[in-house]
Amino acid sequence: xSTTLERPALAASGKSAVAKDKGTLTRSQVRTGWALLTxxxxxSGIFIVIPVVAVLVLSLTDYxxxxxxxWVGFGNYSDLFGDVDFQAALWHTVLYALxxxxxxxxxxxxxxxxxxxxIRGIGFFRTAFYIPTVTATVAxxxxxxxxxxxxxxxxxxxxxxxxxAPNRWLADPNTALGSLMVVGIxxxxxxxxxxxxxxxxxxxxxLLESADxxxxxxxxxxxxxxxxxxxxxxxxxxITSIVGTFQVFDLVYVMTRGxxxxxxxxxxxxxxxxxxxxxxxxxASAETVIMMIVxxxxxxxxxxxxxxxTND
Amino acid sequence: xxxxxxxxVASASTKPSAVRPGRILLYVVLIxxxxxxxxxxxxxxxxxxxxxxxxxxxxxxxxELRWSNFSEAMQTAPFLRYFRNSALIAIxxxxxxxxxxxxxGYALAKMPLKGGKWLLGYFIVLLLVPFxxxxxxxxxxxxxxxxxxxxxxxxxxxIGWLNSxxxxxxxxxxxxxxxxxxxxxxxxxxxxxxxAARVDGLGEFGIFWRIMTPLIKPALITIAxxxxxxxWNGFLWPLMITTSDEMRPLxxxxxxxxxxxxxxxxPYLMAGTALATLxxxxxxxxxxxxxxxxxxxxxxxx
Numbered sequence: 001x002s003t004t005l006e007r008p009a010l011a012a013s014g015k016s017a018v019a020k021d022k023g024t025l026t027r028s029q030v031r032t033g034w035a036l037l038t039x040x041x042x043x044s045g046i047f048i049v050i051p052v053v054a055v056l057v058l059s060l061t062d063y064x065x066x067x068x069x070x071w072v073g074f075g076n077y078s079d080l081f082g083d084v085d086f087q088a089a090l091w092h093t094v095l096y097a098l099x100x101x102x103x104x105x106x107x108x109x110x111x112x113x114x115x116x117x118x119i120r121g122i123g124f125f126r127t128a129f130y131i132p133t134v135t136a137t138v139a140x141x142x143x144x145x146x147x148x149x150x151x152x153x154x155x156x157x158x159x160x161x162x163x164x165a166p167n168r169w170l171a172d173p174n175t176a177l178g179s180l181m182v183v184g185i186x187x188x189x190x191x192x193x194x195x196x197x198x199x200x201x202x203x204x205x206x207l208l209e210s211a212d213x214x215x216x217x218x219x220x221x222x223x224x225x226x227x228x229x230x231x232x233x234x235x236x237x238x239i240t241s242i243v244g245t246f247q248v249f250d251l252v253y254v255m256t257r258g259x260x261x262x263x264x265x266x267x268x269x270x271x272x273x274x275x276x277x278x279x280x281x282x283x284a285s286a287e288t289v290i291m292m293i294v295x296x297x298x299x300x301x302x303x304x305x306x307x308x309x310t311n312d
Numbered sequence: 313x314x315x316x317x318x319x320x321v322a323s324a325s326t327k328p329s330a331v332r333p334g335r336i337l338l339y340v341v342l343i344x345x346x347x348x349x350x351x352x353x354x355x356x357x358x359x360x361x362x363x364x365x366x367x368x369x370x371x372x373x374x375x376e377l378r379w380s381n382f383s384e385a386m387q388t389a390p391f392l393r394y395f396r397n398s399a400l401i402a403i404x405x406x407x408x409x410x411x412x413x414x415x416x417g418y419a420l421a422k423m424p425l426k427g428g429k430w431l432l433g434y435f436i437v438l439l440l441v442p443f444x445x446x447x448x449x450x451x452x453x454x455x456x457x458x459x460x461x462x463x464x465x466x467x468x469x470x471i472g473w474l475n476s477x478x479x480x481x482x483x484x485x486x487x488x489x490x491x492x493x494x495x496x497x498x499x500x501x502x503x504x505x506x507x508a509a510r511v512d513g514l515g516e517f518g519i520f521w522r523i524m525t526p527l528i529k530p531a532l533i534t535i536a537x538x539x540x541x542x543x544w545n546g547f548l549w550p551l552m553i554t555t556s557d558e559m560r561p562l563x564x565x566x567x568x569x570x571x572x573x574x575x576x577x578x579p580y581l582m583a584g585t586a587l588a589t590l591x592x593x594x595x596x597x598x599x600x601x602x603x604x605x606x607x608x609x610x611x612x613x614x
Binding site for chain 1: 335338339346348349350352353355356359367368411412416418420422434435438440444446449483485488491510515517541547551552564570578585589592593595600603604
């Protein structure tokens, strides 16, 4: 009887000592934790959170660096709907995203699957596919500007080998945007390939082997084992691709400046020109808000499509 | 059990030995793909050696290797200064990022903070905010940093951090992406190490600085490599906030150089582009593992 009474008492006192110790320990941990975290919180607050909020507020004003400004309500937004430059920019950006994202995701997944087949020279292939990604977009754009040169560029030189007539590429309204898309796809493959490759290596070998035993074909294995296992990674790649394609700027700025005419005008270029050439900061902010909304819609739709795909 | 393992073994042993047409096709396709990736760079290097006359017509190889193109390109624009500026920005941003993001990453991963989950969520949400969205207000904030560039204490009257190293380095450093990356690496360290150090009487900050941080050295290199690349390749922000050649980085210099298509001297421009590209390609070749690891960590565990 006495022993059974003693034991819980001992245990309890021991616990409280530990708890007390843990208490002071936790307190000093919490203090250190906040001290370590505060600089990052301050930095992100000043340079990200405040700007995001400010964009919403600015979009309701006619601010333009001057001393006086006034609230204009949704005036900027209604002006945007009548702005042909903005309409062209929005349309081209959406088109760019709709074409570049699926093609580059499919191509990079295909290459990643190829590289995942225990091939020789994996280091070489990985480097080759990733080099465009580590190269500055300005440098990439400069190189392709020369490739697309109508007079003596590589693109026409290559076509002439097969007897095709030279093309004016960036100067031709029909091919300008397409030529930019090619560069966008070309440069963006590397990151996606590496992410897919890492994910493919995590696909369960057991599942693949048991599918083998069940006599599944290569396509069935891909469709029913590999693809579902890639689900979360697909979503990550999709989001980063959407955000990335909507940001397209350097490429357009160096290669076409939005021309010929407005054929390659994209959103960020339009925002940049409105804000820093015409100094219409309120107007440019409203444009930014619309870009945010379109990105959110894209992410939402992408998510729905992927859900539907994994459920069937 | 045995009946289940036997076919698997059999199929595994037959696969690699036979050279199948599918395998050859795979190599052919991959090699063509790799060539498509590399050819533009090859074309850039070949053009850099050509003369003004040679580039009037399409050709692959230069008649002779004109190394002088490189030194002459350096003289047509202040490329050396651009190089120095890019290097300064890259070093500054990387140092700032390492300091801010490893501390924050550690706190998120190992410290029992109230609402720690929410804090982590906060950084993940910020990670998704594209820079282009905050462009306009960020410019205004940087312009009105108090007591800099002729500003008063309320941040008015001057240019703040515009056209300054502060403005080029601080706002774009310490991106939430790197805080998240650092956190991912710290999370995988066992808590017992910290416990043992605590028993030895080391303070919490000492544990972070002397025990845990040295253990994630590979992660620090990964973060540094990514940040160097991002800083070196930056364009839009320097374009917005610099007004003189004094502080312009390389990418901006290249873009200015190629602004007037009618007057571009392609061999010089390609020589300049090759020099601008080379450091990052070398960095990637040497730090390939770090890049791959970093991407995998964010993409998979994220």
